[in-house]
Amino acid sequence: MKIAILGTGNLGLSIAKGLIVNNAITTLYLTKRTIASIESYSEYGNVFVTTDNRTAVEKSDIIILAIQPRHTELVLNEIKDMLTEKHVVISTVTGFKIPRIEAIIGNDQFIIRAMPNTAISVGKSMTCICSNEKGKKRVNVALAIFNRLGNSIEIPEEQMQAATVICASGIAFWMRLIRATTQGAIQLGFESTEALEMSMHTCLGAASLLVESGNHPEQEIDRVTTPGGCTIEGLNEMEHQGLSSSLIKGLKASFDKINQISKS
Numbered sequence: 001m002k003i004a005i006l007g008t009g010n011l012g013l014s015i016a017k018g019l020i021v022n023n024a025i026t027t028l029y030l031t032k033r034t035i036a037s038i039e040s041y042s043e044y045g046n047v048f049v050t051t052d053n054r055t056a057v058e059k060s061d062i063i064i065l066a067i068q069p070r071h072t073e074l075v076l077n078e079i080k081d082m083l084t085e086k087h088v089v090i091s092t093v094t095g096f097k098i099p100r101i102e103a104i105i106g107n108d109q110f111i112i113r114a115m116p117n118t119a120i121s122v123g124k125s126m127t128c129i130c131s132n133e134k135g136k137k138r139v140n141v142a143l144a145i146f147n148r149l150g151n152s153i154e155i156p157e158e159q160m161q162a163a164t165v166i167c168a169s170g171i172a173f174w175m176r177l178i179r180a181t182t183q184g185a186i187q188l189g190f191e192s193t194e195a196l197e198m199s200m201h202t203c204l205g206a207a208s209l210l211v212e213s214g215n216h217p218e219q220e221i222d223r224v225t226t227p228g229g230c231t232i233e234g235l236n237e238m239e240h241q242g243l244s245s246s247l248i249k250g251l252k253a254s255f256d257k258i259n260q261i262s263k264s
């Protein structure tokens with residue numbers, strides 16, 4: 001695949017790493033306004049680093065937009081006359097809806113919106129995608145790309161904001177839970193490196209149990225909670241302190257904020 005990433009910042013670079021590590025490219029163009037910090041990527045075979053978005057589009061078939069929402073109109077205007085039938089435009093820009101993209105580049109383009117997360121750099125992103133009418137014919141191409149870099153599902157565009165909170169912001173939320181567990185483990189006497197290893201691998205194990213068994217979390221909790229034992233004691237105390245409630249309220253606050261940002 002000939003892929004261009006326009007805007008190689010935090011997310012763009014994570015996608016680039018995932019594509020390179022997973023051997024998912026024929027050529028890869030990476031663009032950024034100032035390229036010093038990503039120049040070393042041109043040492044990989046078939047990876048080209050440039051400030052020139054138009055050349056990147058010309059040389060590629062799949063165009064991944066990973067720029068901030070406030071720069072998106074400018075970049076779409078810059079590249080719109082370069083787009084042909086070979087191109088698929090995949091936008092990861094938060095809150096920049098398909099009708100807004102179509103208003104700039106036209107509705108006769110293959111347009112996909114994708115919401116990956118930074119775990120794409122290690123091939124473990126949960127990515128949600130949707131498309132415009134014409135883009136429906138290229139959804140399978142997008143799913144194929146993102147399935148090589150983790151898991152992906154197609155959802156209606158109306159759910160993209162919620163998916164951003166759960167999957168993209170979700171990385172930060174889970175990191176905080178892992179950090180809190182690490183702090184708890186240190187308080188219980190473990191060295192910080194041991195505490196982190198124990199926390200993250202237990203988290204990975206919990207997620208893997210669900211992925212591989214298809215079970216509901218409560219089924220797995222039932223297997224761990226010995227009646228009158230320490231697990232249910234800890235769980236109930238966490239719930240008395242509002243664990244589930246604070247998580248749900250945080251997700252709702254994040255969702256309200258994303259809706260507010262997308263309106264402005």
Ligand SMILES: NC(=O)C1=CN([C@@H]2O[C@H](COP(=O)(O)OP(=O)(O)OC[C@H]3O[C@@H](n4cnc5c(N)ncnc54)[C@H](O)[C@@H]3O)[C@@H](O)[C@H]2O)C=CC1
Pocket residue numbers: 006007008009010011012031032033034053066067068069071074075092093094115116117118168169
């Ligand atoms: N960071 C994350 O976990 C996620 C971010 N997103 C979305 O992805 C987009 C990018 O986010 P980040 O990577 O965090 O932002 P960032 O600010 O780290 O990266 C944006 C990059 O675009 C470059 N840029 C700006 N104007 C440009 C232009 N005219 N031509 C080429 N490059 C240009 C900047 O130099 C910067 O490196 C945002 O719209 C964000 O909402 C979506 C999912 C997850």
Ligand SMILES: O=C(O)[C@@H]1CCC=N1
Pocket residue numbers: 094164168169
């Ligand atoms: O925090 C944000 O607004 C963006 C969207 C999801 C991840 N980063």
